Amino acid sequence: MITKPFSTSADQALTIRSLSMSYGEAPVLDGINVNLAAGEVLGLLGPSGCGKTTLLRLISGLLLPNEGQIEIAGNLVADRSKGIALPPEQRGLGMVFQDYALWPHLSVAKNVAFPLEMQKRPAADCKRRVGEALERVGLGAMAQRRPSDLSGGQQQRVAIARAIVAEPPLVLFDEPLSNLDRELRESMIDELGDLVADLNLSAVYVTHDHGEALTLSDQVAVMQGGRIEQLASPDELIHTPATAAVADFLRLGCLLPAHRAPSGWCIQDTQIALSGNDVSSGIEAGLAQVLLPEHALRLDGSGTEKLKADVVRVQTRSTGRALTLKVCGTDHLIRLLSPERANPGDRLELSFSPHDLRWFPVAA
Incomplete structure (x- = not known):
């Protein structure tokens, strides 16, 4: 493999074309395509084993792809067909790790200076x-x-300072909040988001946590089985998931099986009608999956469609009561947050508007 000098000047912080990776005969990534504009954050979101960590390692140069290209700030850093494979230290990247990877025997300044010292920058330049x-x-x-001597949040800031000290075109975050307890993690999501925005960082952020990805990212790639199921803005993911798998992984609401009856669409094995006016023309068979989004379900009767459900469980949250309900006559569960008190055994009437439903074909 050959290498070439790295320069930084481009509107695109990261471009990935037709990237594939296998371990022996086992495919890990298949046909990954990404365009990340400078100053934006890409969230890589998915369950364990979906390929997001492998993708991060390919971007960083710790692995080489079997096929495809990777460009960082307009520089081609990986292309096996052309014999190009820049090592990590020549890709101009900043890294923030799960445990921050700070050296306890060094001062904060010495920790931050480490990348510059590795580049043999003059002492005066390092200090500045x-x-x-x-x-x-x-x-x-x-x-x-x-x-x-520092708090967890301050240590994270040291790690970010070290990642940006050489002014890299792209910073990689490898699940930096995963080792924190839930309360501290939730408080630091907003702090990290403010800091990333204030610094105008171009970044790739790997996480399995929905809240982190949706809060911190301009684009989110939902990954499953080595492929990107959907790459979109957080708002688009929530309101127009591309597949049932995306809706299910993001826990956007209740996915119900539906069948086409002579009178129209019904919940599977019931006569509970569902308006099919907005059913995708791509659903030609008599079976479908329909998403009842949690944000679209109402208890005030304001929607045009009605659905009765029995309360199975109630959990108290700081923002209301988390209800688990069972659609009457079925075993299908619906979860939603309600400001009103309810008790197990209560029967509630949910309402929704047909245009809020999202329809998906049944996988073959």
């Missing part, structure tokens, strides 16, 4: 850049402290 990076993340006064 380290000071600027720490000021940008709000830690200018803590340069001489040790990581053990």
Whole structure:
């Protein structure tokens, strides 16, 4: 393989074309395509084993693809057919790891300076850049402290300062909040989002957490089985999921099997009618899956379509009551958040509008 010098100047922070990767005969990634504009964040979201970590390693240069190309800031960094494979240190990337990977025996400033020292930058240049990076993340006064003297949030800021100190065109985040407890993780999502926005970072953010991906990303790639099921903005993912698999993974609502009866569409094995006016023309068979989005279900009767369900379980949340309901006459469960009190055994009438439903073909 050959390498070439790295330069940074492009409107696209990351471009991936027809990327595929296999371990022996086992495919891990298949036909990945991504275009990430400079200053945007791409979230790689999916369950364990979906390929998101492998994709991150390919971007970083820790693995080489079997097929396809990777460009970072307009520079071709990987293309097996052309014999191009830049190693990680020549790709100009910043990295933020799960455990921050800070050296406990070094000061904050020394931790941040490490990438510059590896590049053999002059001492004066290192000192200036380290000071600027720490000021940008709000830690200018803590340069001489040790990581053990800092809170978890401050340690994360040190890791980000180290990732940006060399002004990389792209920063890779490898599940940086996964080791935190839920309360701290939720508080740090907003803090990290503000920091990424303030720094105008171009970034790839790997996570299995829906909230992180939707909060931090301009685009989210929902991955499953080595492929991207859907690549879209958070708003588009929530309101127009491309497949039933995306809707199910994001827990957007209740997916119901439906069949076409002489009188119209009904929930499978029932006579409960579902308006089929917005059924995709691509659903030609007599079976379908229909998504009742949680955000579209109402208890105030304002929707035009009605559905009765029995309360199975009630959980108290700070934002209301999480209800688990069973559609009357079926075993299908619906979950929604309600501001009103309800008790197990209560029968409620849900309403919704037909245009809120999302229809999907049944997989062959």
